[in-house]
Amino acid sequence: MxxxxxxxxxxxxxxxxxxxxxxxxxxxxxxxxxxxxxxxxxxxxxxxxxxxxxxxxxxxxxxxxxxxxxxxxxxxxxxxxxxxxxxxxxxxxxxxxxxxxxxxxxxxxxxxxxxxxxxxxxxxxxxxxxxxxxxxxxxxxxxxxxxxxxxxxxxxxxxxxxxxxxxxxPECRKTYRNVLREYLLKQADAFCPDCLRRRDLNPLRVFDCKVERCQSLLEAAPMLLDSxxxxxxxxxxxxxxxxxxxxxxxxxxxxxxxxxxxxxxxxxxxxxxxxxxxxxxxxxxxxxxxxxxxxxxxxxxxxxxxxxxxxxxxxxQGQEAQRRMPKVFLAALGDSARHKGFFLTQELRTLGIETEMDYEGRSLKSQMRRADRLNVGHVLIMGEDELAAGRIQLRDMNSKEQFLVPVEKAIEMLKESYLKTIRQDFFP
RNA sequence: GUGGGUGUAGCUCAACGGUUAGAGCACUGGGUUGUGGCCCCAGAGGCUGUGGGUUCGAGUCCCAUCACUCACCCCA
CATH class of the missing domain: 3.30.930.10 (Bira Bifunctional Protein; Domain 2)
Structure with missing residues (x-):
């Protein structure tokens, strides 16, 4: 097709x-x-x-x-x-x-x-x-x-x-137009064909001509501004x-x-x-x-x-645009963690924190790599262990520090980091 | 509307008219049963813009067409 x-x-x-x-x-x-x-x-x-x-x-x-x-x-x-x-x-x-x-x-x-x-x-x-x-x-x-x-x-x-x-x-232009046309007629054969066409249609436009010869001929022409x-x-x-x-x-x-x-x-x-x-x-x-x-x-x-x-x-020229990227990435391991992570992702977004997750059940390494490419500030990591404990890993991608905290605590910390700047984005 | 140049992977580009069209970047998986950037390995990705023609054989030559690009015209 x-x-x-x-x-x-x-x-x-x-x-x-x-x-x-x-x-x-x-x-x-x-x-x-x-x-x-x-x-x-x-x-x-x-x-x-x-x-x-x-x-x-x-x-x-x-x-x-x-x-x-x-x-x-x-x-x-x-x-x-x-x-x-x-x-x-x-x-x-x-x-x-x-x-x-x-x-x-x-x-x-x-x-x-x-x-x-x-x-x-x-x-x-x-x-x-x-x-x-x-x-x-x-x-x-x-x-x-x-x-x-x-x-x-x-x-x-x-x-x-x-x-x-x-x-x-319109009045001064009309008189000028005739003056210019007369000037152009006097040396008609010297101008390029385009200019001759312009002369009859809209004489003012000859000044736009890029042919050098026409431009030099126009140097002596009467100027609208003078008349x-x-x-x-x-x-x-x-x-x-x-x-x-x-x-x-x-x-x-x-x-x-x-x-x-x-x-x-x-x-x-x-x-x-x-x-x-x-x-x-x-x-x-x-x-x-x-x-x-x-x-x-x-x-x-x-x-x-x-x-x-x-x-x-x-x-x-020479500048890349700042591409908009999410702030947080949620990496989940295993189906039940992924389900929980799905709802947590929506919760963070609803709070106003731009969050991305992986829907395909890829390896943690792959999810981390993607988080890195997305240039997020933090990654939330949830596996079976964390899920069972009601906790989550909160990793700061710049400092590489990572803490195991209760899910509610992680949300509070992310709000602390991102919500003020987000507000500024939306209400400058 | 007129004339010139260029079209090969998502991007940047290779391939004398002759095997199965390649490389780098990007992508996916692995090297580490659960941790990013560097490195290594592997994989996927193409009707070579499209349609005709010449030829034993076309990404390569010819024609048309479409798109991009440069100039003209004109304008933002």
């Missing part, structure tokens, strides 16, 4: 790996909640139109990367390729602008894009996504980038750089001042363009050179027209997404 494989580009996260995910998720919740963000979970499936309207009809994501399908009634649906559109949809649908508690949300979960998988790029990938609504104040822009920085620092990530840019408002309107320029200046005040180092990258249509004014990206062909660990920006465009009130918004796979790839 042929075995069934996971779908291409969609990965299992196994024990040994999952510890990284748990750490990242725990710290993400902790940091984001500290900044006033509250978790929201939206469905993985949405109406196709949400994304084509929200992200932009001509973007690559919508044009060729979406998992789109019709359900049994013929409704056009899609697996979400990103979270912002969904969060905005929920915000509008539940009238959350009227909620006095929070206007800031975060969302952890899988996204889907039908691309060719490679290192740091998968068809199902996971994002930490944060969105804040209702204010256009540059304080919020600086704050959200500061929060991203703190999150990455708390995770222990180093060697990344924050790039920022301003994409202006944004005075309001946008003033906004960007304040963002930079607040960032400096927060001692959050950043480089101004006038060539950074983002692939989604909805961005306005501030755009930012956290980049690294250690992810192969991928360079973005996270990115985001302001989207002042999006809530309105999706049928809601005309409210500004700003957000970012961090790629969890990419984050974990960087965190992992």
């Amino acid at each position: 042929e075995s069934i494989q996971a779908v291409r580009g969609m990965n299992d996260i196994l024990p040994g790996q999952i510890e990284w995910w748990q750490k990242v998720e725990r710290l993400a919740r902790e940091v984001l909640e500290n900044f006033g963000y509250r978790e929201i979970r939206t469905p993985v499936v949405e109406k196709l139109e949400l994304f084509s309207r929200g992200i932009g009809e001509s973007t690559d994501i919508v044009e060729k990367e979406m998992y789109a399908f019709a359900d049994r009634k013929g409704e056009r649906l899609a697996l979400r390729p990103e979270a912002t559109a969904s969060v905005v949809r929920a915000y509008i649908q539940h009238n959350l602008q009227a909620d006095p508690i929070t206007q800031k949300f975060f969302c952890l979960g899988p996204m889907f894009r039908h691309e060719r998988p490679q290192k740091g790029r998968y068809r199902q990938f996971h994002q930490i996504d944060a969105e804040a609504f209702g204010s256009d104040d540059p304080m919020l822009d600086a704050e959200i980038m500061y929060m991203l920085r703190i999150l990455l620092e708390r995770l222990g990530l180093t060697g990344v750089v924050l790039h920022i840019n301003s994409l202006g408002c 944004i309107c005075s309001d946008c320029a003033a906004h960007f200046d304040k963002v930079k001042i607040y960032l400096d005040g927060l001692q959050t180092s950043h480089v101004i990258n006038p060539r950074m363009v983002r692939g989604l249509d909805y961005y306005t004014r501030t755009a930012f990206e956290v980049v690294t050179d250690q992810l192969g062909a991928q360079n973005a660990v996270g990115g985001g920006g302001r989207y002042n027209g999006l809530v309105r465009d999706l049928g809601g009130p005309d409210l500004p918004g700003i957000g970012f997404a961090v790629g969890m796979e990419r984050l974990i790839l960087l965190l992992q």
